[in-house]
Structures are given as structure tokens and as C-alpha cells.
């Protein structure tokens with residue numbers, strides 16, 4: 001399957017749609033997930049276009065993992081989470097809903113069950129505060 005540049009993350013990368021940005025450089029954008037599975041759910045999005053891990057350039061994948069590690073540590077510090085889950089879905093039957101490669105960084109809190117993938121929308125002010133708090137840990 002081919003890459004469709006009309007996907008929502010491509011629109012965010014082009015600045016056509018707003019996002020709660022945590023970090024951005026030439027290679028990647030990091031933002032808050034607006035339908036978070038837990039408080040602090042963050043997405044790491046390489047800028048180079050690919051649908052998912054299956055069609056990604058290996059060089060993109062090797063560059064993004066150190067950033068995922070950095071973001072995971074910052075999310076953990078900012079949210080005081082007890083653990084971090086790293087998740088990545090490939091194609092719709094596996095749960096992928098946005099077809100531009102992204103890696104989920106999902107905080108886990110002891111005793112708190114995780115929300116559903118693609119659940120309710122978070123409060124904008126809370127997302128803005130979280131984005132700032134995570135960015136401050138970078």
C-alpha cells in the first residue's frame with residue numbers, strides 16, 4: 001500500500017492543523033495524542049514519509065529510537081508515571097488509524113487501567129500543560 005499525503009499527521013507536519021508540540025527538529029515532531037490512553041500519551045513522528053514500520057527506511061528507524069528513548073524518559077519524569085509502554089501499529093487490522101509512521105509513548109500508572117486505543121478526547125488546556133512539562137524535561 002502506498003503513502004497518502006492527505007493523512008492527518010502529514011497535515012500537522014505541514015502546519016495545516018494545530019498540535020500540542022513537545023519537540024521538533026529537522027527529522028521528527030513529538031506531540032501529545034489528543035485521544036490519550038493515559039495522562040501524558042505522546043507520539044513520536046519521523047518527518048520522512050512512510051505509512052508505518054513496514055515501508056520505513058531503516059535509517060529513519062535507527063534515528064528515531066534514540067529520540068523515543070529521550071521522550072520516554074522525559075514523559076516518565078514529567079508525569080511521575082510508574083512505567084512506559086512503547087507501541088506502534090502497522091495497518092488497520094493491527095489497530096493503525098493514521099497512516100504516517102509514529103511511535104506511541106504511553107505512561108503507565110500503577111493501579112490505573114489504561115484507556116482504549118482511540119478513546120475520548122483530552123482537555124486542550126491539560127494537553128498544553130503536559131506538552132510544556134514534558135518539553136521542560138528534555
Ligand code: AMP
Pocket residue numbers: 008019031032033034035036088089095096097098099117118119
Ligand atoms: P494509530 O492508531 O497507531 O495510527 O495512532 C494514531 C493516534 O493518533 C491515535 O492514538 C489517535 O488518538 C491519535 N490522533 C488522531 N488524530 C490526532 C490529532 N489530530 N492530534 C493528535 N493525535 C491524534
